Structures are given as structure tokens and as C-alpha cells.
Amino acid sequence: MSNILVVAEHQNGKLRKVSLATVAFAKEAAKATGGQVYVALLGHNISGAVAEIATSGADKVFFEDSPVFATYLAETYTPAIVKIAQTSGSTLICGPSSTFGKDLLPRIAGKLNAGMVSDAIAVWNDGGLKFKRPLWAGNVITTVEVTTPSKVVTVRTTEFEALPESAPCPTEAVATGVTAVENAQFVSFDQVKSERPELTDAAVIVAGGRGLKSAENFGMVAELADLLRGAVGASRAAVDSGYAPNVWQIGQTGKVVAPDLYFAVAISGAIQHLAGMKGSKCIVAINKDAEAPIFQVADYGLVADAFQAVPELTQKLKAAGIGA
Amino acid sequence: MKILTTVKRVTDPDMKVKLKSDGTGIVTDNVEYKMNSFDEYGVEEAIRLKDKHGGEVVVVSVGTSDSATQIRTALAMGADRGIIVETGANLDSDAVARLLAEVVQKEAPDIIIMGKQSVDSDRNQTGQLLAAYLDYPQATFAFSLEVADGWASVGREVDGGTSVKRVKLPAVITADLRLNEPRYASLPGIMKAKKKQLDTLTPDDLGVDVTERVKVLVYEAPDERKAGRIVASVDELITVLRNEAKAI
Ligand SMILES: Cc1cc2nc3c(=O)[nH]c(=O)nc-3n(C[C@H](O)[C@H](O)[C@H](O)COP(=O)(O)OP(=O)(O)OC[C@H]3O[C@@H](n4cnc5c(N)ncnc54)[C@H](O)[C@@H]3O)c2cc1C
Ligand SMILES: Nc1ncnc2c1ncn2[C@@H]1O[C@H](COP(=O)(O)O)[C@@H](O)[C@H]1O
Numbered sequence: 001m002s003n004i005l006v007v008a009e010h011q012n013g014k015l016r017k018v019s020l021a022t023v024a025f026a027k028e029a030a031k032a033t034g035g036q037v038y039v040a041l042l043g044h045n046i047s048g049a050v051a052e053i054a055t056s057g058a059d060k061v062f063f064e065d066s067p068v069f070a071t072y073l074a075e076t077y078t079p080a081i082v083k084i085a086q087t088s089g090s091t092l093i094c095g096p097s098s099t100f101g102k103d104l105l106p107r108i109a110g111k112l113n114a115g116m117v118s119d120a121i122a123v124w125n126d127g128g129l130k131f132k133r134p135l136w137a138g139n140v141i142t143t144v145e146v147t148t149p150s151k152v153v154t155v156r157t158t159e160f161e162a163l164p165e166s167a168p169c170p171t172e173a174v175a176t177g178v179t180a181v182e183n184a185q186f187v188s189f190d191q192v193k194s195e196r197p198e199l200t201d202a203a204v205i206v207a208g209g210r211g212l213k214s215a216e217n218f219g220m221v222a223e224l225a226d227l228l229r230g231a232v233g234a235s236r237a238a239v240d241s242g243y244a245p246n247v248w249q250i251g252q253t254g255k256v257v258a259p260d261l262y263f264a265v266a267i268s269g270a271i272q273h274l275a276g277m278k279g280s281k282c283i284v285a286i287n288k289d290a291e292a293p294i295f296q297v298a299d300y301g302l303v304a305d306a307f308q309a310v311p312e313l314t315q316k317l318k319a320a321g322i323g324a
Numbered sequence: 325m326k327i328l329t330t331v332k333r334v335t336d337p338d339m340k341v342k343l344k345s346d347g348t349g350i351v352t353d354n355v356e357y358k359m360n361s362f363d364e365y366g367v368e369e370a371i372r373l374k375d376k377h378g379g380e381v382v383v384v385s386v387g388t389s390d391s392a393t394q395i396r397t398a399l400a401m402g403a404d405r406g407i408i409v410e411t412g413a414n415l416d417s418d419a420v421a422r423l424l425a426e427v428v429q430k431e432a433p434d435i436i437i438m439g440k441q442s443v444d445s446d447r448n449q450t451g452q453l454l455a456a457y458l459d460y461p462q463a464t465f466a467f468s469l470e471v472a473d474g475w476a477s478v479g480r481e482v483d484g485g486t487s488v489k490r491v492k493l494p495a496v497i498t499a500d501l502r503l504n505e506p507r508y509a510s511l512p513g514i515m516k517a518k519k520k521q522l523d524t525l526t527p528d529d530l531g532v533d534v535t536e537r538v539k540v541l542v543y544e545a546p547d548e549r550k551a552g553r554i555v556a557s558v559d560e561l562i563t564v565l566r567n568e569a570k571a572i
Contacts (some may be wrong), residue, residue, distance in 0.1 A: 006534035011484060030541075072397040074452070075461050097480040103464045106417075106449040110456025115418060117536030118447045135446040136341045140350065143542040159402065183495075184461035187488035189478070196483075201358075226397075228572065240502065246467070253441060253501060255483075271377045272337070278549060282571045284561065290554075299569065302561050312558045320562065322572050 003088035006079055007108075008053050009100045010041070015049040017201050018096035020162035023056040025123065025155040026094055027163065031094065032125030040084045044070035054171050057163035061171040063200060068178060071186035072100065078107045080176040085112065085150075087174075092129075094120075097154040097256070098200075105154050114150035119160040121291040122247055137275035157200065158279055163176065192247045196231045199250065204230030204261045206275070207250055210237035211266025211287070211306060218243055220223040220310045221265055227314055227323035233257065233277075236266045253275035254268035266306045269294025286310065325379035325471070328433035330424065331398050334362040336486050340415045347542045354523040362439025363498040363504035369469055370437050371402040372504065379434075379537040380404045384427055388412050388419050392522060406522040407431075411534060413527075417445075419534040421453035424529035428458060433494065436474060438453040440498040451498035454477035455468030461491035465500040466539065 004026045019039075026037045036059040041050055043065065050063045062084050069075055081104070085093050086187045093108060095101035097119050109116035110179050121141075121208040122132040129264035131153065154164055198204060206225040209217050218232070233243035250257055262280035267273060269285070269292055277283070278297060285298035290307050295301040302309060317323055335341065338358040338490045343350055345413040359367075370381045382441035385391040388410065395406035409423050428436065455462035467486070471493070481486050491497075495500040509517070527534045555561045565572045 018481075049515040052553070054505040074455075076465075078456070094448045099413035099465060099480075102448050103452065103462070104334065106452035107456045107462065109449070110416070110421065114528075116449055116453075117538060118449060130541070130544060134334075136350075136444055137337070137446070139341050140343065141544050141546050142540045143541045143544075145541055146537060147539060148537050181461070187490055189485060189487040191485040236501065245485075246502070247483065247485055251363075252443070252446065261565075264492055270338075271340070278546075282565075282569045283549075284344070284565070295554070296551055297549045299559060300560070301552065303554060304558075311559055313561065316558060318560055322562075322566075 002033065002091040003089050004029055004033065004037050004092045004094065004312050005085050005088060006037065006039045006058065007093065007095035007096060007101070007104065008039050008041045008049070010043055010049040011097055012044060012051055013043060013046050015052045016106065017162065018098050018157040019053060020056050020066060021157035021160040022094055022096045022155045024055070024160040024163050027057055028160070029092060030125045032123060032129055038062065038088050040081055042069040044078055046217065049233065051168070052170055054168040055165045055234060057166045058169055060169055062174045063171060064174050064176055068180055071235060073181065073186055074104050074107050075181045075184040076178055077104055078111055080112050080178045081108050082281060083176040083178070091150045091159055093150070094155055096152040096157050101154045105152050109152035112150040112152065114152045115146035115147060115148040116152040117144055118154050121156050135287070137271045138273065154257060158256055160285060164218050192245050197229070199231045199233055199257050200218065203229035203258050204285045204286050205233045205259045206229040206230055206263040206265065207233030207235065207255055208238055208244065208265045209267030210241055211221045212243060215243045217307070219266040220314070224263065224310055224314045227317060229324055236271050264294050264298070267294055268292050269297065325373065325377045326381060326431070326433040327381045327435050327437060328371045328431055329366050329371055329381060329383055329398070329403065329437045331363040331367065331383055331385045331394045332442050333357050333385065333387050333394045334360045334442055337361055337443045338377045343543055347544055349543055356516065357393070359397050360442050362441055362443070362460055362499050363374065365396045365503045366437045366439050367401055367403060368504045368506040373435070373471060374441060382407065382433065384409065384424065386411065386415060386423050393561045395522060396517050399520045400513040401507055402513065405520055407524055407525060408522065409527065410528065411527050413534045414421055414536055414540070415534060416536045417447045417449035419532070420536050421450050421457055423527060423530055424454050425457040429524070433491055435471065436496045436551055438496065438498050438520065440500050442492060451496050455496040456528050460494045463489050463491050466497050466500045467500050469473060469497060469503065477528050483518050491518070528570070
């Protein structure tokens with residue numbers, strides 16, 4: 001019997017929602033392959049995350065709570081996940097397409113001699129297990145097949161909805177025997193502190209581009225986002241110019257998001273930016289250039305000076321009693 | 325210090341790709357090719373490391389003989405010599421990583437600097453796979469790199485912020501944007517590059533079977549968004565968002 005193993009992600013013991021969407025993908029895959037959906041969770045002081053992932057719809061959670069895993073290193077996590085995959089009879093190993101998953105899963109694939117699919121958006125079985133994945137900045141979708149017995153996948157989590165909370169499944173503490181490595185060290189994590197929702201979870205995103213011209217001017221974008229309890233995003237050009245931190249970058253090489261409502265403010269709409277937000281339900285573009293390509297994907301376009309339109313929008317929404 | 329860096333020949337990232345009507349690939353007539361954007365950052369960083377610590381920069385590309393153009397570009401930027409692993413096969417990242425692992429065994433570099441992602445296939449795997457095959461430590465998504473005393477200290481762009489990781493050399497580093505500003509090749513650089521050594525190897529020479537582990541069956545276009553409309557004012561925007569889109 002071949003089972004499916006989800007590599008769950010947490011940050012300092014707090015489960016990341018992308019883990020739940022990855023379980024949803026695994027359940028979809030299980031329809032095609034049969035077998036159980038297992039979760040592997042590594043860390044230190046992770047009882048809260050273990051309890052939460054146990055209600056995700058998975059069949060069983062294997063976890064190792066150890067100081068060795070207190071900070072994430074691909075070099076320690078890889079042998080541990082490989083061990084759990086082997087002892088649990090899992091041949092499909094999947095994780096989120098977050099920076100954690102992108103760093104870790106290919107290393108696991110190498111160690112398992114497994115073919116690897118990045119950014120899966122669909123999985124099914126029609127005389128063989130098939131996956132769909134986007135490439136060329138989302139302008140092409142391919143259907144692929146993995147020919148190795150073990151298969152490793154990162155999941156584009158915006159395409160899969162977390163399942164309703166289930167009764168807790170069994171959890172089992174494991175001891176993989178993995179110890180600290182001498183050739184890699186975690187030094188520090190400098191977190192961008194924020195009260196706002198994560199970009200990948202937010203229902204509303206207000207994103208700003210180079211046209212905002214300064215970090216201070218991002219304040220008006222943030223104000224609109226806060227009113228709508230949303231997250232703030234940015235184009236690469238805005239991040240490169242120092243107007244916004246790197247974690248706000250949306251696009252082919254930044255985060256991929258799919259909120260209900262996306263505001264693109266002073267963003268031209270380069271294909272690399274569109275790759276990260278084309279999946280949004282409703283797109284609003286505010287740009288002073290009527291020819292800007294962003295208008296070709298926007299549901300609603302407003303040709304206007306952002307410095308005038310954004311504060312006006314925030315103020316009128318407030319006046320109408322909309323938002324926080 | 326010996327630095328090995330990789331360059332992939334990719335379609336121009338600013339070009340809109342067209343698909344063949346039979347779903348077997350993209351239309352390649354009149355397509356421009358470039359060095360993968362992330363590899364420009366990798367090559368630049370390799371040259372800067374050499375300028376600081378001395379040594380040699382070896383550039384490797386896997387692909388058809390046309391990839392020589394991208395290697396020459398790297399040589400013109402300042403790399404010292406090139407290796408092309410020549411094959412016309414459809415390559416997955418795994419085959420590239422296994423070929424590169426053999427090249428690394430031959431060359432024994434102190435550090436390997438790659439791009440984090442190909443802008444055509446968008447896989448983001450090769451560096452991590454190579455590190456796995458060599459059993460080297462890895463530091464992906466680098467925005468800063470310092471080398472001292474046999475260790476690399478790497479600033480990494482990760483979800484939620486930035487982090488710092490130290491890896492003992494030899495190690496694999498993958499470049500993110502913001503690592504540096506890649507230089508343009510100068511005219512004298514281009515002239516010099518023509519005379520620099522460029523060796524050819526084949527998968528057979530390296531003893532690697534490049535049969536794909538991930539087979540592409542169909543290429544298709546995504547569902548396009550239908551164009552929306554222009555609203556005249558902030559008031560109209562609020563009205564449509566409330567009543568039509570029901571988004572606020
Ligand atoms: C390898 C690679 C990867 C990349 N990855 C990404 C990625 O992940 N994400 C990403 O976003 N980009 C990415 N890019 C960059 C991308 O190609 C564009 O350069 C970038 O998205 C442009 O950002 P922008 O729209 O903010 O800036 P610009 O293209 O400069 O556009 C600014 C816009 O602001 C408008 N404007 C100016 N002033 C005002 C005003 N007062 N009011 C209203 N509008 C105004 C202008 O009309 C213009 O449309 C990548 C590029 C490469 C090569
Ligand atoms: N055919 C290739 N030749 C040389 N380097 C490659 C090749 N394919 C991938 N790479 C390297 O691996 C990085 C990541 O590629 P990928 O895993 O395909 O997204 C690229 O930025 C290159 O540095």
C-alpha cells in the first residue's frame with residue numbers, strides 16, 4: 001500500500017495555514033491513489049501545531065518534538081522526513097510551495113531519487129497519476145507524469161481550500177534519530193512584524209507599485225488595507241526601490257496570492273507581477289496611465305492619480321461605514 | 325577560491341509565449357533567448373567573490389550547443405572559462421542536477437552559485453537537488469553572501485522576513501533578486517571572452533542517463549481573465565464593488 005505524506009509547516013510552533021491546504025491537496029491525491037494521508041511535523045514545543053493539524057482531515061500525524069528541530073534547516077529536516085516517509089510506506093511526499101517547501105522538498109526528492117513536481121495545481125488519475133502545473137510566469141500550464149516510484153510535489157496552496165475541521169486523528173511521536181549537523185547553522189530570523197493577515201491568507205490585498213515613489217506613500221495603501229482588514233502587497237520594483245519589505249513582493253518570483261479582492265495601485269502589470277495575482281477573484285486597478293497592461297486583467301479600472309484616488313477611496317468607504 | 329556557477333539558456337522573460345496548436349510545446353520561431361535572469365545574479369556574485377578572494381570562475385550550462393552564447397555572455401562579464409554539457413534531450417531539473425553533480429566531482433569547486441529559479445520552467449529545484457546528490461549544505465534564495473574561514477554566511481529571503489544561515493564550504497548557494505546588480509558585458513570583455521576556454525562534455529562522458537523523471541504530456545494555455553471595464557470615479561468604483569462584485 002502506498003501512502004501520502006504531507007510535510008507540515010509552522011513558524012515558532014504556530015501552524016501555517018498553507019499546511020491545511022496541502023492536506024486538502026493530499027486528500028485529493030488519495031482519491032486517485034488510494035492509501036492513507038499522513039502528516040509529518042518537526043519542531044520543538046509544537047504541541048499546539050500538532051493538535052491543530054490533527055483536525056485537518058489527515059489520517060494520522062507523525063511528529064518529532066526535539067531541540068534538534070527547534071530551528072529549520074534543510075540539512076536536518078531532510079533525513080528526518082525521508083525516514084518518516086520510508087517507515088510509513090509513503091511514496092507521494094508533498095509540501096506547500098512556500099519558501100520552506102521550496103527549500104526542503106527538492107532536497108528530499110534528491111535523497112529519495114524521486115521525480116519532483118513544483119507548484120501542482122491539480123492531481124488526478126487516468127491510467128496513471130497526473131499533475132498540472134503552471135510555468136512561464138503562469139502563461140502556460142503543463143500536464144506532467146512522474147516516472148519514479150517515489151514522487152515529490154510542492155503544492156500551490158491558493159488552489160486548494162482547507163477542509164472543514166475534523167475530529168482529531170491519531171498522533172504519534174516518532175524518534176528519527178537525526179542529530180545536529182556540523183556543516184550548516186541557523187543564525188537568525190528577522191521577522192517583519194505585522195498585525196495584518198498573511199498575504200497568502202488575506203481576503204483583501206492592497207498592493208502598491210513603483211508609481212508610489214516612496215516608502216511614506218505606501219502609508220495610504222496600508223491605510224486602505226487596514227480599513228478592509230487586508231494585507232499589503234508590492235511589486236518587485238517597489239521592493240527593489242526600498243519602498244516595501246521583500247515579504248510583500250507578489251509575482252512569479254515572490255508570493256502567489258488569490259484573495260477575493262485585489263487592488264493594484266500604481267502597478268503597471270508586468271507579466272511577472274500578473275503571475276502572482278491573476279487568480280484573484282476581483283481585481284481593481286488604479287493607474288494614471290490608461291494604457292497600462294494591468295487594465296487588461298482588471299475587473300474594474302480607475303484611470304486616476306493614486307495620490308488623489310486612494311485617500312478619497314479610503315475616506316469615502318469610511319464615511320459609508322464600510323470596513324473596520 | 326574556485327567558484328562554479330551555472331547559466332541556463334531561456335526564452336526572453338519579457339516575451340509573451342505562444343503555444344503550438346497540438347499542445348506539444350511552445351512556438352520557437354522568432355523567439356529570443358537570454359541567460360536566465362537569476363543566473364545573471366549568480367554570475368555577478370561569483371565574479372565579485374573572485375575579485376575579493378582570488379581564484380577562478382567556471383561557468384557551466386547544460387543544453388544544446390546554442391547555450392554557448394549564454395556561456396560567452398558570462399565569460400564577457402568576467403568569468404574565466406566555460407563548460408557546456410551538450411545534449412538535445414528534454415531535461416528535467418533532476419537530470420540537470422545529476423549532470424552538474426558529475427561536473428562538480430571533476431572540478432571540485434569550493435562553492436557553487438546558481439539561480440534560484442528558471443524563468444521558463446519555473447521549477448526552483450536544481451540547486452537543492454544538486455546539494456542533495458553531493459550531500460553538500462545549501463543556502464537558497466540568497467540576497468547577501470559573505471565568505472570567510474571556509475564558511476559562507478548567507479542572507480536569505482524567506483516567508484515572513486529574512487534569515488541568516490551559515491554553511492560550511494563546499495556548499496550550494498542559489499541567488500534571489502536583490503543579491504547584487506549584474507554588470508553588463510563591456511566591449512573589451514566581449515572581445516576577451518571569444519578567446520576564453522570553452523570545453524564540451526556530453527551526458528555519456530559524465531555517465532549520466534538523462535531520461536526524464538518528470539514527463540511533460542501536454543502544454544496548454546491557462547484560462548484567460550475576461551477584460552473588465554473602466555469606471556469613471558471613486559464613487560462609481562465603490563458602487564460597483566458593493567452592488568456588482570459584492571466584494572466589500
Ligand atoms: C526574473 C524576473 C522576476 C521578476 N519577478 C517579479 C515579481 O515576482 N513581482 C513583480 O511585481 N515583478 C517582478 N519582476 C519585475 C517586473 O518585470 C516589473 O519590472 C515590475 O513588476 C514593475 O513594477 P511596477 O509595476 O511597480 O513598476 P512600473 O512598471 O515602473 O510601473 C509603475 C506604474 O505606476 C503608474 N503610476 C506612476 N505614478 C502614478 C500615480 N501618481 N498614480 C497612479 N499610477 C501611477 C505608472 O503609470 C506605471 O504603470 C521580475 C522581473 C524579472 C526579470
Ligand atoms: N540546463 C541548465 N543548465 C545550467 N544551469 C541550469 C540548467 N537548468 C537549471 N539550471 C540552474 O538551476 C537554477 C534553477 O533552475 P530550475 O530548477 O530549473 O528552476 C537555474 O537558475 C540555473 O542556475
